[in-house]
Amino acid sequence: MSETAAQLLLDRCDELAAISSNPEFLERVHLSPEHRAANDLVAGWMREAGLSTWQDAAGNQCGRLEGREPGLPALLLGSHIDTVPDAGRYDGMLGVLLAIAVVGRIRDSRLDLPFAIEVVAFSDEEGTRFGTALLGSRALAGTWDDEWWNLTDTDGITLFEAFQDFGLDPARLPSAFRRPENLVGYLEAHIEQGPFLEDADRRLAVVTSIAGARRFALSMVGKAGHAGGTPFDRRRDALVAASELVIEVERISKERGVIGTVGRLQAFPGGVNVIPGRVEFSLDLRAEFDDDRDDCLRLLFEAAHEIAERRGLAFHSTEIYRADAVRCDLGLRDAVTAGIRATGDENPMAFWSRAGHDGVAVVAVTPIAMLFLRCRGGVSHHPDEAVKKADVAAALDAYEATVRDLVASRSLSLST
Template structure:
């Protein structure tokens, strides 16, 4: 990449124009928030009417940005800007438009809108990249409807598992039926996959979903790795008996055992410096005057490395067994999800870091951090090298209506994202010997 390609395109984009783009992105986040299946809040799930509505908007905005656009076989919206010549491998920019229930308006959504506006900038610059640029608006990153995460990005990476067709939503609709109802063909899902030779890398912009950037007074950060999670359903079984007639020595109280287990999860998580969360708890029979006979709770476990996460699980598992032995309870463990952690590619991280430095005129290296949340980049890593740009969010709040970002941070993120792409282009040209 020549000096003109890096700084010339950036200088041609005035601060006023950049700020206009940032305000446009914020307004579009608000517009997307109006497409929801939930009264008084935001919820959009995979292959729903709301999915179709925001897909249509993404198609419109990608086309307006000068991109050729289509919907792939998984339901993702894709845009493409050609490089020096048609048919070149692509640098993929991606994020997601689906949400959790009662969501904020920036998780995933901000990344999709940033990639569209960055592609618009590059297309309007007059300079051409040595590769194509593709923008992806994924769905079912969150796993809300069918309980399986990263479905569209897994389809892109070619790791779709046909067992997924057996999944059903809460209404009993199978994934296969939902595909057909949406106008997609289950038998063509393989067409969503890219070949490694068709891709040079993947970049994703996302809100941090944590407080580190705000605490440091920084708008942007470089992601070093993405935590792999293990999720369990834990069942502790005792004996349901009359609360009034059963003395303490005779009780096998499943809820008291579960409460002790939950406290152990927090203690071990803190001691081992991993993230261990119990987010669900169900008690049976659930009557006020019955000693609980069964307690079922979730465990979400994640860490900077898979090794640290798995060491913590071994300790937690041992503690669960000890609690149940001591209290005369039985323990059943069902692992319902496992995802390996993903390290970001050094060259792509360096490109994002250089982009942040250029956009912020910082004299110190940008903050580097590991992502405690999962992202589409985890699935795409099975296809190609990945890296991520984090954008500050207020108080680290995410997956909640109070999710918030600053317009000025969005403006800086636009500059950094574009500069990172030109840095990737420079590295790619050198590697190709051009």
């Protein structure tokens, strides 16, 4: 039964992966025609599972199964359906489909629910189009920043304009905000996006916390010059300085137990026979604990300024994203642990997520917890993303058992 259900989920991931703005690879971004098509497809699957559906004022696709009486607070299940460029087909999407399948099972069992269950397919977790992640979940959590309305995509379209083009009214955005008293908690199933489960030959894990991340737009500014005519002692080569800093990012991050990545670097003016006068590059820094991350950042910036001064350049940095580390709720974690044990794993693995997730935003309004399932090679954000059908079946069983554990504990607390 679970294997059959797992195959259906994998087939549906394939259907979603076919909705892409690029015929050569998977890319589906916020407030695009592909976003609308994906919402429509997911809404149909929600209705099949017995949920009433709506698209909220931020473009999140939502569904609800009422509890024993209408209007009860809801246990929120979900993940995201947007992607990075050249994406895999399980990041986010599989979590949404697992949540829908769990609700379908709960409905079919006619379980007496002391709370409602809602599923949300978040519209923008990756931040691919407008450069700021978690727009969908921050809208739900009521932590929206009105300055984001001025963000632009590569075509110069503002977020405000994109809302209108999608048929959303920016003035109605606050109607997407949820109140803490209307929520029981938030659960998310997600591929691990790392190698630890596979290395341990395990299927599932409990997430203890989500990494605290900071991202920066960096630049080294020197002076462009002729590659043949400018002696080395007179060069102010921005690319050499930036490259030196990239090496320092790796070295210092390893020493401090932090994950530092330079994912983008571009030299200007870009001629093969021109000394680069300016280099723009990125920095992604994340760690289990914010203090470790921030201490590493201090050391990196000290190194950057030393490199710039020694080479006669200027170093600039602008923070473009910050999400502090989030601890998963102990009670919800216990339920996830019980859910995994119900699949026969008596001693579930537990570790922190190196990747960011919508729970980073949702925790502002309700407690969160996460279930990880193994992905092949730990590969994610890439077309080679892959999962085993047996692992998906185990995740579905564990997810359902987690919800049932919360139903039992909530019912017990209400009766005492």
